[in-house]
Amino acid sequence: MNKATREAYAEALVELSKNEKIVVLDADLANATKTSEFKKVCPERFFDMGIAEQDMIGTAAGFAASGKIPFASTFAIFAAGRAFEQIRNSVCYPKLNVKIAATHAGITVGEDGGTHQAIEDISLMRSVPNMVVLSPADDIEAKAAVLAAAEYCGPVYIRLGRAATPTIHDKNYKFEFRKGEILRHGKDITIIATSIMVAKALEAADKLKSEGINVTVINIHTIKPLDKELIINAAKETGKIITVEEHSIIGGLGSAVCEVLSQELPTRVKLMGLNDTFGQSGTPDVLLEHYGLTVESIIETVKSF
Amino acid sequence: MSSAHYKLDNIIAILDHNGLQIDGTNDEVMNINPIDVKFEAFGWNVIKIDGHNMDAIGKAIDEAKVTRGKPTVIIAKTIKGKGVSFMENQAGWHGKAPNEEQRKAAIDELERGES
Numbered sequence: 001m002n003k004a005t006r007e008a009y010a011e012a013l014v015e016l017s018k019n020e021k022i023v024v025l026d027a028d029l030a031n032a033t034k035t036s037e038f039k040k041v042c043p044e045r046f047f048d049m050g051i052a053e054q055d056m057i058g059t060a061a062g063f064a065a066s067g068k069i070p071f072a073s074t075f076a077i078f079a080a081g082r083a084f085e086q087i088r089n090s091v092c093y094p095k096l097n098v099k100i101a102a103t104h105a106g107i108t109v110g111e112d113g114g115t116h117q118a119i120e121d122i123s124l125m126r127s128v129p130n131m132v133v134l135s136p137a138d139d140i141e142a143k144a145a146v147l148a149a150a151e152y153c154g155p156v157y158i159r160l161g162r163a164a165t166p167t168i169h170d171k172n173y174k175f176e177f178r179k180g181e182i183l184r185h186g187k188d189i190t191i192i193a194t195s196i197m198v199a200k201a202l203e204a205a206d207k208l209k210s211e212g213i214n215v216t217v218i219n220i221h222t223i224k225p226l227d228k229e230l231i232i233n234a235a236k237e238t239g240k241i242i243t244v245e246e247h248s249i250i251g252g253l254g255s256a257v258c259e260v261l262s263q264e265l266p267t268r269v270k271l272m273g274l275n276d277t278f279g280q281s282g283t284p285d286v287l288l289e290h291y292g293l294t295v296e297s298i299i300e301t302v303k304s305f
Numbered sequence: 306m307s308s309a310h311y312k313l314d315n316i317i318a319i320l321d322h323n324g325l326q327i328d329g330t331n332d333e334v335m336n337i338n339p340i341d342v343k344f345e346a347f348g349w350n351v352i353k354i355d356g357h358n359m360d361a362i363g364k365a366i367d368e369a370k371v372t373r374g375k376p377t378v379i380i381a382k383t384i385k386g387k388g389v390s391f392m393e394n395q396a397g398w399h400g401k402a403p404n405e406e407q408r409k410a411a412i413d414e415l416e417r418g419e420s
Contacts, residue, residue: 047311055307 010034076118106246117279123251144175186214309348356381
């Protein structure tokens with residue numbers, strides 16, 4: 001099945017609406033972020049702050065300080081970018097219980113183009129102390145992540161996408177906060193992926209298996225705090241790591257993996273992602289092809305390691 | 306904008322209007338006037354007072370408390386560093402702590418001013 005993580009976010013919010021403490025904020029993008037679904041069932045706890053992301057985050061901080069559990073949404077570029085200082089100084093510095101569910105992350109935003117395609121948000125958010133960074137692989141994991149975020153006490157950034165993407169988990173999936181997920185086990189090489197690239201890594205791994213190359217595939221849904229042990233073990237076992245993300249290779253998942261390994265167990269890592277370049281306008285599939293984020297390019301990277 | 310939009314009449318903002326900022330006066334660096342008109346245009350109730358008059362401050366807050374449907378801003382005109390001759394209305398004291406000599410002189414002036 002193909003379903004967008006932002007749709008799963010909406011489902012989770014509707015489920016959470018029964019909790020009186022939950023409030024939802026948006027910045028004039030409710031139909032795109034899907035917080036409009038929460039507004040339908042619970043208009044009295046929905047607050048559109050208009051095209052004013054910094055005000056939205058400040059207001060969310062105020063709600064959290066008053067004992068509410070606010071979910072604030074907008075596009076990732078505006079959440080992590082425009083409201084960065086408010087997230088840092090008004091949410092993370094005082095450790096307020098604000099959840100920032102940022103949609104339209106990465107290049108699969110598509111036609112809106114480079115100005116709207118966040119490829120730096122993981123980098124920004126994980127460098128702020130007290131911030132938890134979640135990057136779910138599919139709709140099932142996204143829903144579970146949102147529900148887990150509501151339970152967790154402290155700032156959370158959840159990275160969601162615009163485009164419908166393949167479901168890789170089944171409905172009995174148990175989301176384990178902070179734990180990386182081993183989806184395939186092989187001795188030759190490890191692919192560590194996040195969000196939409198996990199499905200592609202799996203497809204690549206299965207194709208490679210038929211050619212005699214055995215790949216470990218790890219889904220990292222919690223980029224911060226990172227499951228360091230799992231990554232070190234994979235490095236020990238396979239000796240070769242490829243990271244894949246719909247994000248710049250500067251500062252994202254790949255960088256986080258490199259930080260761990262170079263300190264604990266120096267291992268050669270190849271980083272797949274946007275190579276210090278902006279995205280551009282196009283359909284999601286054409287863009288993924290253009291920026292080398294496909295099953296074929298993962299296979300090629302494995303073979304040429 | 307959002308305070309007025311959501312009719313937050315339980316908000317009282319106090320603007321310490323001393324006309325100064327770090328790099329100089331507001332007028333020199335980046336003009337903010339007419340600040341009262343700006344707040345009114347954004348839907349706030351505006352009360353202008355002498356910021357050194359405790360009675361006026363109290364009355365303004367009382368008025369703000371009974372104002373319904375809009376937030377209130379009390380624009381309090383002040384002299385930055387009032388009561389210390391070498392600090393009054395001087396930009397440059399924003400992030401600067403007085404040294405021991407200056408501190409003594411300042412406290413001295415303020416105490417004399419009180420008597």
